[in-house]
Amino acid sequence: MHCQAGQVTVIVLAMKPRVLVLGDQQSMVDAAVKLGAEVWWAQHSERVRPGEAAATAVTLLADYTEPAFVDLVAHLHLLRPFDAVVSIQEHALLSLAALNERLGLSGPGRETVRIVTDKWAMRTRLAERGLSPVAAALGRTADDLRAFGAERGFPFMAKPVAATGSFGVVRVEPDEVEAVVKRFAGTGASAFLMEEYLDGPEISVESFTFAGRHVVLALTDKLIGQGFVEGGHTVPATLDEAVVAEVVELVGTFLDAVGLTDGPSHVEVKLTSDGPRVVEGHCRRGGDRINELVRLAYGVDMEELTVAWALGQAEPLAGPPPALRASAIKFADAPCGELVAVTGEEQVLADPDVTEVRVLYEAGQHIGPVRWSGDRAGYVIATGSTPEEAAARAAAGAARLEFGVKPAGPSSVRPEDRNLSRENDLSRHVGYQRTDGTADD
The missing domain is CATH 3.30.1490.20 (ATP-grasp fold, A domain)
Structure with missing residues (x-):
């Protein structure tokens, strides 16, 4: 932009906002690029796939869970200030919160993230407030x-x-x-x-907090499968209006109790015979492609909204968005063994109401028992005019996927529980000593 000041021409250069994305979620990078930001991306070196960093200005190959990473970014901020730091990775949220506070940026603070990460601390906080007794x-x-x-x-x-x-x-x-x-x-x-043990069905509540005001975007039905791992989700949940009102009030009070002031949240709730009870909460959008289900059903992309709000480019929603349609995801069942081939994908995609089909293993990889969400073999996402219709279409699509496997030798068996836990366990970051000698830093 040019403006005349007497005989002097002043040139004002429009600077791109600078966003730092923590963790391996390409969709967050894409959302920031779409919003016109200069994207810096922090990732573990072994997790960078070919071509994945093409849209970023700078890639930081570092362990972003370490305190030294926060110091590094703080120094970089002095030279190239960041306008926002964002992530939807659970294991990145503690560093995200530390950076928000240190750099004075919008987003969840350290105490909030610590409480929702440490489930015992969360239960203690709720008990102190007399909220959701468990x-x-x-x-x-x-x-x-x-x-x-x-x-x-x-x-x-x-x-x-x-x-x-x-x-x-x-x-x-x-x-x-x-x-x-x-x-x-x-x-x-x-x-x-x-x-x-809490009786009754479980749902999740997807919300976004705008400067302390919580707006519920969607209530999600859960289908619990093997080992308490979700087998599917449907948006919106099919509930009586009175139950919806009770759940919305509970979640708002919960988010106040943990101190969330800005950004997305995903809260799991049991609808017990004694009323709704919080199972756990997270300062991020839900996993299992729930963000896509919300986008399909309500037209709200929580990832894009997260970046836009952090950059000051989004207006707060006045209230819950109206439903456009229903959406559902169903995870496919697969036998254990070495994957040879998968058939049925083309037939599933022939359904115009199926929006996505994905197989999560490649030929030669070992499919084991479902011990956590990362073990599931694939999924189908579908839409419908009602939740029941969307769920039925997703389930029918998942049933058409056929996984051909052969018995796998010992060398193909995936890591033992200790190694898997070491990656997913965040207890060492919130002060719990592990029996392998590691603790929080």
Whole structure:
């Protein structure tokens, strides 16, 4: 832009906003580029795939979970200031929050992220506020499990104190106590969370917070599959208006309790016979392609909104958006073994209401039992005029996918639980010592 000031011509250069994206989510990079930003991308060196960094101005090959990374970015900020730091990766949120506070940027703060990451801290905070009562305790031994069962009754739930992707969640029966302790010990965990068993169906609530005001975007039905790992989701959830109002009020109070002031959230809720109860919450959009389900059903892309709000380029939503249609995802079942081939994809895509089909394994890879969300073999996303219609179309599509496998040798078996837990377990970052000697920094 040029402007005349007497005989002097002043040239004002329009600078692109600068965004730092943490973690391996290409869609966040794409959203920032779409908004006209200069994108810097932080990623572990072993996770950068060919061509993936093409849209970024700078790629930082670093472990963004380490405190030293926060210092590095703070120094870079002095030279090339960042207008926003964003991420939707669970394991990146603690660093994201530290950077938000240190650089004075919009987004969740460290205390908020710590509370929702540490499930025991979350239960403690809710108990202090008298909100969503759920009996819970921190356990370390078989005696702890037996004592909790004796006091609260069997069965009850046990899970890692800070993990994601439904990894390690078990229902504890009286005759399974020793096996449960052995399982947690095998992953290197020194502590686990024990919670009363909550009856009823589970849903999730997708929201966005604008300067302290929470707007619910969607309520999502869950289909729970093997090992308490989700087998599918449908948007919107089919619920009575009175239940919806109760859930919306609970989630808003929960987000206030953990101190979320800006950005997306994903809160899991059980609809028990005693009313809705919070299972856990996250300061990010939901996984399992829920962002795509919300976009299809309501026309709101939570990833793009996250970047735009952080950059000051989005107006706050006045209220929940109207539904345009229903959408659903169904994860495909597959036998264990070495994948040879998958058939049926073309037939599934022939349905005009199917919007996406994806197989998550390549030929030669080993398909194992479903222990967490990363173990699922593939999925189908479909739309419909009603939730029931969308869910039926997605389920029919997933059933058409046929996975041809052959028995795999020992060398093809995937990593043991300890290695898998080490990647998904965030407890060391919030102060829990692991039995392998690592703790938070």
